[in-house]
Amino acid sequence: MAATNSKSLERERAKKRIEQLRKEIEHHRYLYHVLDTQEISDAANDSLKNELVQLEKQFSELITPDSPSQRIGGVALQKFEKIRHETRQWSLDDAFTREDALRWEERNRNLLSDDATKPAQFEYEIEPKIDGLHIALTYREGVLQSAATRGDGFIGENVTHSIRTIEAVPLRLDKQIDIFIEGEIFMHKDEFEKLNQRRAKSGEPLFANPRNASAGAIRQLDPSIAAQRKLDCVVYECSNASIPIPAKQSDKLQFLRELGCKVNPYVSVQRSLEGVCNAWQEWGTRRSQENYWIDGVVVKINDIELQRRVGYTGKSPRWALALKFAPEEATTVLKDVTYQVGRTGKITPVAVFEPVKVHGTIVQHASLHNFDEIQRLDIRIGDTVIIHKAGDIIPQVKQVLKGLRPPHAQAIKPPKKCPSCGAPVHKEDSDYVDYVCSNPRCRTIFLEELTYFVGKGGLDIKGLGTKIVEHFADVGLVTKRSDIFGLQKAELLELERFAEKSADNLVAAIERARRVTLRALIRSLGIPLVGDQTASLFVGYLERSQGAIRSIRELLRAMDSITLEGLLSVHGIGERVAQSIVAFFAHAANRKELQEFEHRGVRIIREQRHQKSQIFNNKTFVLTGSLERLSRAKAQHAITQRGGTVSSSVSAKTDYVVVGLGPGSKYDKARALGVKTLNEAQFLAMIN
Ligand SMILES: [Zn+2]
Known part of the structure; x- marks a missing residue:
């Protein structure tokens, strides 16, 4: 009985969720297809649909004919004339992984297994999949007769009046033939940005992406709107021609090009699926470099006779596949x-x-x-x-x-107690957004501090990982940071983790860490908001204004003369950072700990600086994407060494954005703000 009850409870819960999901999906469908606008991404919407399908699979009795899961394609708007397509407009199956692609090839191979003329290896045509609006063009004796949207695959909307305004669509072909051509209408990224900037100025709602903007333009009764939006078009398929069409997909594209149509310049032929997948992966990183949105690559069996033989499923061709980028x-x-x-x-x-x-x-x-x-x-x-x-x-x-x-x-609700030590939490001041643990002896805070102090961002003492540091704290060997410098070999040997050699190594590493540059020392203290770069700026200022600093005592003395205003005069040090530095050195416990370091033999050494000319003085850089010849850290170092600063986000104050492979949104932002961008070669030329 209990099992039946829990089953019916689960079903009840699923039913409620299914109803909610259907309503939500319908809401987004209406926005997308009827109003040409979008509140959430396609990926998020697909994710909702997927949850619905999974639930309906589990409780198939809950499927209703009006569920969004039962729908195929879109529906034509009433205001447009309808056109029956000469050739059915298929949609492509999607693949997200190499395994999906391999299964696809395997299935096609099996379909041809009885075929004596089947090839040992399929040859494929591939091209980037532009995220735009599918269009079907009919030409009669070489003249554009009509242009229609995909619609439900059989019947689309007549949008000829808008399509005529797009220069990339030939109104007359180079041959006087009848032919049916399929392609994609899309908007360039820079046009899209300009459009949204104009709309922002005039208070109109912004478009979520260029596809919405293109679709919105084309599905207007007034063609001047499409003309204003400077749309582009590439074609990728043709049929029903009054002259013979080439027997290979790649030749078909060349044929279309010769007719005067625009074809994507990155079309290629691959002799194996391996090559296809590699190209797919490569596009995943370089797609943002193109001036249009790419959401995957399309792969087609190149031999049209083989295409015919593998045929179609109920809704898509078996000989083509959309290899999508993993949804973000x-x-x-x-x-x-x-x-x-x-x-x-x-x-x-x-x-x-x-x-x-x-x-x-x-x-x-x-x-x-x-x-x-x-x-x-x-x-x-x-x-x-x-x-x-x-x-x-x-x-x-x-x-x-x-x-x-x-x-x-x-x-x-905000926590009342620290999750680590149970002490009450508080806000540092009323407009400060963060809650902090009020316990200066909080174990987690101490361990985090200690791990940072000896870790790569701090003194970088080899052999002191998180586990060992925690162990030292647990057995009471280290209760404050300066205790690290008092560790003795004999003490270490008493711990199970250490043998003769590992104890020697650690003691030697600690000995080396006693000689530290001022910059590394400042960096390791974990002053809030002060990382390596700020430490460097701070030390530079300290020594310019107070003279060379050779010991911790001199550091503490110099700090007595440092003011907030003085720190704020340094390019790259802002208000919050300056306050953080001043507050740190004003804190008696911090000064005491620094004195303790000195007492334990910590000595300040001069930085081995290869003096570089300060060509980037007062210049701010942002790095995006991966550089081929420099690591991120080396590039940053090259900039700071020459007097520049590196910021993590692009603003109007950014001087240069260095753009590597697969740049992120920073690149788009730089373009939108008109910030100068440098590719890797240009950047290397500047620093060499
Ligand atoms: Zn705590």
């Missing part, structure tokens, strides 16, 4: 929020999700940063959220789908 967004449910204490005592709320795959990896957690962010998102436990994750970027909660909020969704 997915939807999932927020299950819980936990808290983490950081090195500075800051308490960070962390979202816990139902595990979901985003951009190729399973995501279960994401930082919610602070309570302002929680308020801004208006996120509650039980909410369905959109998660964004691109490239190496850590996952972020982008949006809450409030239409899917369950009635019992639970508000997220």
Whole structure:
């Protein structure tokens, strides 16, 4: 009985969720197809549809004929004349992984297994898949007769009046033939940005992406709107011609080019699926360099006779496949929020999700940063959220789908106690967004501080990993940072982890760390907001204004003369950083710890500086994408060595953006703001 009950409970829950999902999906469908606008990305929408399909699979009795899962294609708007396509307009099946692609090839191979003339290896034609609007063009005796949208695949909307305004679409072909041609209408990124800038100025709503802007332009009764938006068009398919069409897909494209149509310049022929997949992967990183949106590559069997023989499924050709880039967004449910204490005592709320795959990896957690962010998102436990994750970027909660909020969704309250030590938490001041642990002896804060102090960002003492540092703290060997410099070989040997050699190595590493440059010392202290670059600026200023600093005592004495105003005069040091530095040295416990370092034999040494000419003085750089000949760290070093600073985000104050392979949104932002961009070769030329 109990089992039946829980089953019916589960079914009841699924039913509610299915109803909510259908409503939400219908809402986005209406926005997208009828109003040509978009509130969430295609990937997020697909993620919702996928959840619906999975639930309906589990409870098939809940499927209704009007469920969005039962729909195929779009429906023509009433205001346009309808056109029946000469050739059915298929949509392509999608693949997201190499395994998907391999299965596809395997299936085609099996279909031809009885065929004596089957090839040992398929040859493929591939080209980038431009994210635009599909168009079907009919020519009679070489003259453009009509242009129609895809519609439901059989019947589309007559948009000839708009398409005529696009220069890339020939009104007359170079041969007087009848032919049916298929292609893609799209908008260039820079045109799209200009369009949105104009709309922002005049207070009109912005377009979510260039496809919406193109679709919106074409599906207007007034053709001048399409003309204003400077649309482009490439073609990729033809049929029903009054003269013979070439027998290979790649030759067909050449044939279309000779007729006067525009074909994508990156069409290529691959002799194996391996080559196809490599090109697909390569496009994944270089797609942002093109001036149009690319959401994958399309692969087709090159031999048209083979295309004919493998044929079609009910809705798509078997001989073609859209190899999509892994979606960068997915939807999932927020299950819980936990808290983490950081090195500075800051308490960070962390979202816990139902595990979901985003951009190729399973995501279960994401930082919610602070309570302002929680308020801004208006996120509650039980909410369905959109998660964004691109490239190496850590996952972020982008949006809450409030239409899917369950009635019992639970508000997220700030913690009252530190999750590590249980001490009360407080805000440092009323307009400060972060809560911090009030306990100066909080174990987690101390461990984070200590790990940072000896780690790569700090003194970089080899052999002192997180585990060992924690162990030292647990057995009471290290209760403050300066204790590191008092560690004795005999003490280490008493611990299980250490043998003769490892103890010797650690003692030697600590001995080396006693001789430290002022910059490395400042950096290792973990002063909030002060990393390596700021440490360098700060030390430079300190020595310019106070003379060379040869010991910790001299450092503390010099700090007595340093003021907030003085620090603010340094290019690259802002208000919050300056305050943080001043506050750190004003704190008696910090001064005492520094004196303790000196007492334990820490000595300041001069930096071995290869003096570079300060060609980047007062210049701010932003790096994006990966450079081939320099690591990110080396590039940063090259800039700071020459007097420049490196910032993590692009603003109007940025002087240069160095653009590597696969640049992110920083590149787009630089273009939008008109900031000068440098490719790797140009950057190398500047520093050599
Ligand atoms: Zn604590």
